Amino acid sequence: EAGVVQSPRYKIIEKKQPVAFWCNPISxxxxxxxxxxxxxxxxELLIRxxxxxxVDDSQLPKDRFSAERLKGVDSTLKIQPAELGDSAVYLCxxxxxxxxxxxxxxxxxxxxxxx
Amino acid sequence: xQNIDQPTEMTATEGAIVQINCTYQTSGFNGLFWYQQHAGxxxxxxxxxxxxxxxxxxxxxxxxxxxxxYSYLLLKELQMKDSASYLCAVRGVAAGNKLTFGGGxxxxxxx
Numbered sequence: 001e002a003g004v005v006q007s008p009r010y011k012i013i014e015k016k017q018p019v020a021f022w023c024n025p026i027s028x029x030x031x032x033x034x035x036x037x038x039x040x041x042x043x044e045l046l047i048r049x050x051x052x053x054x055v056d057d058s059q060l061p062k063d064r065f066s067a068e069r070l071k072g073v074d075s076t077l078k079i080q081p082a083e084l085g086d087s088a089v090y091l092c093x094x095x096x097x098x099x100x101x102x103x104x105x106x107x108x109x110x111x112x113x114x115x
Numbered sequence: 116x117q118n119i120d121q122p123t124e125m126t127a128t129e130g131a132i133v134q135i136n137c138t139y140q141t142s143g144f145n146g147l148f149w150y151q152q153h154a155g156x157x158x159x160x161x162x163x164x165x166x167x168x169x170x171x172x173x174x175x176x177x178x179x180x181x182x183x184x185y186s187y188l189l190l191k192e193l194q195m196k197d198s199a200s201y202l203c204a205v206r207g208v209a210a211g212n213k214l215t216f217g218g219g220x221x222x223x224x225x226x
Contacts (some may be wrong), residue, residue, distance in 0.1 A: 004157075033214070042119075042202050042216035043158070056211050091157065103148055104214055106157035 002026070004107035006092050012113045018080035021110045025073070025094030032069060033104060034077050035091040043091055049075065082114045117141040117210050119217035121203050126223045127193055135188045135201050135220045143208025149177050149188045150202040152219065158202055161188070190222070198224045 005024040013019050025032050030051050035043035046065065048056040051072035060067065064083070069075040079086055089111050093104040118140040127133040139147070146165045150158035162170055164179035164186060176189040190197055200219040206212055 035216075040123075040219070040221070042204075042219045045213055045215065048211075048213055056213055103160040103163060105160070106150075108157050 004092055004094055004105055006090075006107035006110055008110055009108060010111050010113075012115060013082055015084055015114050016081040018078065019082050019112060020076055020078045021090050021092075021112075023075045023077070023092030023107060025075070025092070026105055029094035029096050029105075030072070031095045031097060031102075031104075032075050033091075033093040033095075034067060034075070035093065037089045037091055037109070039088075046077070046090075079112075082112075084114050087112055087114045117205055117207050117215040119203055119205055119215060121201075121217045121220045123218065124221045124223070126225060127190075129193055129195060129224055129226050131193050133190045133193060133222060135190070135203075135222070137186045137188070137203035137217060139184050139186070139203070139205045139217075141184075141205050141207035141210065141215075143210075144181055144205070145208050145212060146206040147177075147179055147186050148204040148206070148214065149175075149186075150204060150216075152200045152202060154199070161201075193224050195224050195226070198222060 032049040034046040037043045047060045049069045067077045089109040091109045093106045095102045095104045121137045149161040152158040162177040169178045174191045179186045200221045202219045203217040
């Protein structure tokens with residue numbers, strides 16, 4: 001069974017440019033998360049989807065970040081315009097449901113460098 | 116909100132035992148997870164605790180005390196490949212059941 005797939009693995013852009021990340025969760029997983037991880041720190045939740053509905057986007061900087069999950073499967077996370085401080089690893093994760101013992105499965109992440 | 120604390124870094128010798136502590140504060144505790152993350156790779160699931168006590172999985176064990184808001188991950192018979200970051204994560208009902216991570220503990224195993 002394929003795991004969570006993210007692309008691209010690496011992205012370098014100039015500040016003020018737009019950037020988009022793509023995530024394909026594990027088949028059948030209703031819950032999808034986008035996390036941001038800075039070097040040496042734990043992942044921080046940006047947004048969580050239950051199917052196509054964003055149920056927790058309280059940590060998403062909505063002035064420049066947006067996300068969508070059309071048809072409740074794949075998801076994209078966009079930053080426009082990117083700032084230097086956005087340089088980080090963006091992790092996508094999925095889980096079958098919100099049952100208490102359902103762990104999240106993570107993708108390899110997209111490492112973003114804003115120059 | 117949810118607050119999770121764990122040490123930043125630990126060093127241990129190959130073959131030894133290391134215990135990584137995690138303390139947390141959350142409303143409506145609904146489970147604690149441990150993940151392993153090698154540099155440049157995705158976090159991978161290690162263990163889950165929701166009831167008090169010890170869960171053992173081979174060389175790795177995880178303990179939970181809900182009354183103390185405390186957990187630890189025990190790594191026995193350390194191997195060089197165990198050098199990684201270990202992330203403690205808590206799920207809380209009051210936080211909409213989202214998974215909140217601590218900062219991670221970087222473990223360095225020396226020969």
